[in-house]
Structures are given as structure tokens and as C-alpha cells.
Amino acid sequence: MDDFERLRGRLFGIAYRMTGTATDAEEILQDAWLRWQDADRATVRDPNAYLAKIVTNLSIKQLTSARARRELYVGQWLPEPVLTGSGFDELGPLEVVSERESVSFALLLLLERLTPAERAVYVLHEAFAYGYREVAELIGTSEANARQLASRAGKKLSAEGPRQQPVDNAGWRKLVERFIAAARLGEIEELEKLLAEDVVSRADSGGKVSAARNVLVGRDRVARYVSGALQRFGGGIEAHLAEANGGPALLAVGPGGIVAICFIGVGPDGVTDLQFVMNPDKLTFAVAQLSHIEGLPDLTW
Incomplete structure (x- = not known):
């Protein structure tokens, strides 16, 4: 199986959590696939990191332009829902609380409070367990700055109040x-x-x-x-x-x-x-x- 297809679910998960819309996530994956086709595979040592970096940076770019467009949006802007549960695997396994929380509608709405860079660091570290050194490499910054971005993101989210408890x-x-x-x-x-x-x-x-x-x-x-x-x-x-x-x-x-x-x-x-x-x-x-x-x-x- 091609590396891109093997990683498609993970890449879609990154793009969706970054942008809050499945439509944008699909477009990002299409763009990433084209770039993958043009890449010199012989020089790609780690396809996982290479593709994650492409998708993350395309997501940052998309989110930055989307913020400007949303200023003209009519009425309230909410994330785009994705059905989950039996029969739906677009967001990957959601078997434990932390996995479900990472795509929860409430969290996606809160993530709108973050800058694109803060959101990227939060998503990569919290939802996909990348270390700060790996995050820094993916978004093109220093490890110290990645940690600072994560700290700012955490403070902004904490200021919004306690997280919702698991639902009965x-x-x-x-x-x-x-x-x-x-x-x-x-x-x-x-x-x-x-x-x-x-x-x-x-x-x-x-x-x-x-x-x-x-x-x-x-x-x-x-x-x-x-x-x-x-x-x-x-x-x-x-x-x-x-x-x-x-x-x-x-x-x-x-x-x-x-x-x-x-x-x-x-x-x-x-x-x-x-x-x-x-x-x-x-x-x-x-x-x-x-x-x-x-x-x-x-x-x-």
C-alpha cells in the first residue's frame, strides 16, 4: 500500500482538527497528495513525518485565510460535523475518552480561540502525541517556541472554563x-x-x-x-x-x-x-x- 493511503486517516485527522471542517480537510489532503506525487521518494527518509509536515502547514495556511473569510460570514460560525461510531471511521479510533475529546464539537469550538500556530502545536501534541521536538520540526520552529505556543494554548483553553465531562x-x-x-x-x-x-x-x-x-x-x-x-x-x-x-x-x-x-x-x-x-x-x-x-x-x- 502506498504510504499516503496508509496514512490517509491520520492525515485527515490532523487537517480536520486543525481547520474544524471536513470539506477543508479533504481539500488539504488532495493538495498534499499532489505534492506527494511530485516528491522525490528516494530523498524521503520518513514518509510519516514528511506527509504530516505537508498537511500541518497546508492546514495552517488554510486556517489563516479562513479566519479572514469568517469575518464576512453571515451569522454564527460553527465547525462542520463528522458522524462517528459504528460504520464511520473517518476520524479513526475513538475508543477512549481522550480520543473522543480530541474531536468533540465543544473542543473544536474552543480551538477557534487559538492562533493557527498555537492550534497546530496543541493538535499535534495533545491529539497525536508528537513530542515538542517533533512538533517544532513539523511547523518549522524551535523546540522552545513550540513549548511556549503549547503553554499559551493551554492557558487560553483553561480560561474558557472546565472541560465538559464524559456524557452518560x-x-x-x-x-x-x-x-x-x-x-x-x-x-x-x-x-x-x-x-x-x-x-x-x-x-x-x-x-x-x-x-x-x-x-x-x-x-x-x-x-x-x-x-x-x-x-x-x-x-x-x-x-x-x-x-x-x-x-x-x-x-x-x-x-x-x-x-x-x-x-x-x-x-x-x-x-x-x-x-x-x-x-x-x-x-x-x-x-x-x-x-x-x-x-x-x-x-x-
Whole structure:
């Protein structure tokens, strides 16, 4: 097997964690493959490091240009979901907590706080266990600077508050089922009981479908928004349990296919955050994944 194909999953994992979008990750891999075809293989002593370096630096370049474009993005920008679990191996093995956390939607959102260089160091060291000397070689800096970048990244992420705890899927499912039922029936008071006081809701539509363009905070505002949206636009939409980015998620499926992927964070006081990915462009990768299994995930939790 060609070295590139042997390493494809790992390379996609680096690019996806770096950019937060599967579409960009695929484009980066295409560019990296072309460069690999032009390389003088006889001079490549370590294909793993050589290809990781290409993908990392292409990701840094892509992320730098993407940041400028996002200033013009309509509404809230959220990462692009990738389905995981049985039947989906695009992100590689996610068998332990640390592996799932490295692709979690919450972490990808936090990583947007980092500079491209800080993000590269964090991803390579934390998700792929590269030593700081190896990281320095991959991004073209000194080991001391790599350590400094890692320290800055850690401080920025820590400042955002404690990481989410591992999710109890069964408990998550029960709470979310109650949440959906109350929202569909327009039971605002019941819905508010399920929401944390400072619950946050974000929707990424890219201006292509109807959704709130600003962040909503507080149980009253969020309850009324979610209930109102389902009352107005929820006809014919069914919610299906799924696993995405290593954790539980909801697929909102209409007659024409997936219309949203929703990540629902929960805590001791109820639902803490709602992240709705509704931009059709950001659903194409998940749609393609489902086409490979010819249906929707069959989850039992």
C-alpha cells in the first residue's frame, strides 16, 4: 500500500482538527497528495513525518485565510460535523475518552480561540502525541517556541472554563427526549425546567436557511426561540439519535434529507448549550457518510 493511503486517516485527522471542517480537510489532503506525487521518494527518509509536515502547514495556511473569510460570514460560525461510531471511521479510533475529546464539537469550538500556530502545536501534541521536538520540526520552529505556543494554548483553553465531562448517553437521551417533546408541544414552562439558567444557543445557517443569527443566552429566550422555531418550521421534521464528533447528537431529518445536526450539552442543572449546524454546505460530508451505509444510524443507547 502506498504510504499516503496508509496514512490517509491520520492525515485527515490532523487537517480536520486543525481547520474544524471536513470539506477543508479533504481539500488539504488532495493538495498534499499532489505534492506527494511530485516528491522525490528516494530523498524521503520518513514518509510519516514528511506527509504530516505537508498537511500541518497546508492546514495552517488554510486556517489563516479562513479566519479572514469568517469575518464576512453571515451569522454564527460553527465547525462542520463528522458522524462517528459504528460504520464511520473517518476520524479513526475513538475508543477512549481522550480520543473522543480530541474531536468533540465543544473542543473544536474552543480551538477557534487559538492562533493557527498555537492550534497546530496543541493538535499535534495533545491529539497525536508528537513530542515538542517533533512538533517544532513539523511547523518549522524551535523546540522552545513550540513549548511556549503549547503553554499559551493551554492557558487560553483553561480560561474558557472546565472541560465538559464524559456524557452518560442514556441520561442524555432521556433529557433530550423530554426537551424535544416539550418544544414540539410549545410547553414553555416545562422546557425552561430542562434548561440551565445561563443556557446558550447558537445556530450556523450561513445565511442560507432561516435561523437566529445572534447568540441567545438565558432559559426564557432559548426556550421561546426553540419552541417557536419547531412550531413554525418543524412540520415533517423527525429527530434521530446519532453519534457525531465522538458524542451524542441529533439529526433533524426532513423529506429532503438532513436539515440540521444538533449538539446538546448537558450539566447538573439541565441543558447548558445548543449548537445547531444548519448551513447546507456543512451537512454535505455527513450526508455523504450516510450514503455509504444507505440509511440512518441504528443506535440502541
